[in-house]
Amino acid sequence: xxxxxxxxxxxxxxxxxxxxxxxxxxxxxxxxxxxxxxxxxxxxxxxxxxxxxxxxxxxxxxxxxxx
Numbered sequence: 001x002x003x004x005x006x007x008x009x010x011x012x013x014x015x016x017x018x019x020x021x022x023x024x025x026x027x028x029x030x031x032x033x034x035x036x037x038x039x040x041x042x043x044x045x046x047x048x049x050x051x052x053x054x055x056x057x058x059x060x061x062x063x064x065x066x067x
Contacts, residue, residue: 002053003063004029004042011063018054025053 002025004012014028022042030037 001060002058003061005063006033016053019052021052 001013001015004014006012010033012029012032014025014032016025016028020028023037026037026040026042029035029040
């Protein structure tokens with residue numbers, strides 16, 4: 001489970017597997033927020049869409065900033 005925080009202070013909890021790509025994670029966030037997944041940017045590092053969260057050491061319970 002990953003927590004995405006947006007600029008308005010909303011928190012979205014998303015369950016994803018270590019094999020999901022960042023693009024998959026964005027789609028899961030988009031499904032809960034109603035935001036187009038192509039407009040979601042996750043800020044902790046420069047995050048590429050084809051890499052898995054595990055590659056970025058994004059783990060269960062970690063918070064990400066969403067822009």
